[in-house]
Amino acid sequence: MPVVLSTASLPAADRGERWHHAVSRTFIPLDVRLLEDAPSPGSIVSHRLGSLQVSRVQAGPQVVTRSRRLIARDGKRFLILTLQRRGSALKEQDGRQARIGPGDFSLSDSSRLFRKKVQDAFCFTSFHFPREDLRVRDEDLRALTATAFSGREGSAALVGTYFARLAREAGHLDALAGRQFAATALDLLALLINERSGRFTPQGPETAAATLVRVKDHILRHLADPGLAPPGIAAAHFMSVRYLHKLFEAEGVTVGEWIRTQRLERCRRDLPHSPALGHGVAAVARRWGFTSPSHFSRAFRAAYGMTPREWQIHGLSGEGTGGGTGDGFGDGTGVVATGGVEREHPGGPARCP
Numbered sequence: 001m002p003v004v005l006s007t008a009s010l011p012a013a014d015r016g017e018r019w020h021h022a023v024s025r026t027f028i029p030l031d032v033r034l035l036e037d038a039p040s041p042g043s044i045v046s047h048r049l050g051s052l053q054v055s056r057v058q059a060g061p062q063v064v065t066r067s068r069r070l071i072a073r074d075g076k077r078f079l080i081l082t083l084q085r086r087g088s089a090l091k092e093q094d095g096r097q098a099r100i101g102p103g104d105f106s107l108s109d110s111s112r113l114f115r116k117k118v119q120d121a122f123c124f125t126s127f128h129f130p131r132e133d134l135r136v137r138d139e140d141l142r143a144l145t146a147t148a149f150s151g152r153e154g155s156a157a158l159v160g161t162y163f164a165r166l167a168r169e170a171g172h173l174d175a176l177a178g179r180q181f182a183a184t185a186l187d188l189l190a191l192l193i194n195e196r197s198g199r200f201t202p203q204g205p206e207t208a209a210a211t212l213v214r215v216k217d218h219i220l221r222h223l224a225d226p227g228l229a230p231p232g233i234a235a236a237h238f239m240s241v242r243y244l245h246k247l248f249e250a251e252g253v254t255v256g257e258w259i260r261t262q263r264l265e266r267c268r269r270d271l272p273h274s275p276a277l278g279h280g281v282a283a284v285a286r287r288w289g290f291t292s293p294s295h296f297s298r299a300f301r302a303a304y305g306m307t308p309r310e311w312q313i314h315g316l317s318g319e320g321t322g323g324g325t326g327d328g329f330g331d332g333t334g335v336v337a338t339g340g341v342e343r344e345h346p347g348g349p350a351r352c353p
Helices: 012-026 068-074 138-142 154-172 175-196 208-221 230-236 241-249 255-273 281-287 293-304 308-316
Strands: 003-006 031-034 043-049 052-059 062-066 078-086 089-093 096-100 105-109 114-118 122-130 342-344
Touching: 003 012, 012 031, 012 043, 043 154, 043 175, 052 154, 052 175, 078 089, 078 154, 089 105, 096 105, 105 114, 105 138, 105 154, 122 154, 122 175, 138 175, 154 175, 154 208, 175 208, 175 255, 208 230, 208 241, 208 255, 230 241, 230 255, 241 255, 255 281, 255 293, 255 308, 281 293, 281 308, 293 308
Parallel strands: none
Antiparallel strands: 003 043, 003 342, 031 062, 043 052, 052 122, 062 114, 078 105, 078 122, 089 096, 089 114
């Protein structure tokens, strides 16, 4: 069930303070200044998909700032992908300024100063997640903050479409599926950042990066198939096995290594939650394409330094599973405390266009 926050029931004079409080508690500490004498109602509808928080935000004109004071007080690092649905925003970070229009998306890093100004009523979908969840170089990330990614063409369109669809379906996914689809979204975002950073070279009408996006998406959708292997993957994309391996060489891994890493990561995320669903270690391994329990156990220990069973117990003890107080997304109860404006509700305001 989503968490729905709204200031619609409050007098206009009280909305500014409540909205500031709601935004800072739902996301990260921010300074919010509303630009209307009689502020319009604002609403936030949030879903949690593992460590990824998906939120639809609608409100009136405002300026949002992440200051040095707030950065020093917060001490945690999150990334924010914002997909603009209605209205436009002027974003500033790392010495750049970009106007983000409907259909575009952009990135912000909570560890450095940023500012966003919206002069009209707006609606956007935001995706907040810990920095460590996105496997890209810091210098590449810094070079792309406050940049407008067009959702209408190229690799950015593939990534933007996936994030938009994930937001629409967030309320219908179970916990395990939600974490898996969120992981896929961040994998695609990492590919886009690598492409924009020049870590791939063009190969004919489609860049190698765009081809790799398609290939990885195919692999992630078929991880549960124990027969997933380079010949079948190459055939599905009308390419040679040799070219498939060449695509992955740019990332310093083989196809098989990447598949194994993705399977292990999904198992690692699912194991702490599996007892509540009646699933043992072997069932989780089979779910992600491992056919040999002994092989799975050895691979898991090599990757994470403990057996799958030890990790399952470790997660059940409350360590390393995410959530809870102090994660930057609220108090860990599923309802963000906002001084009288919080409520759980199955519906909420009208959807963004």
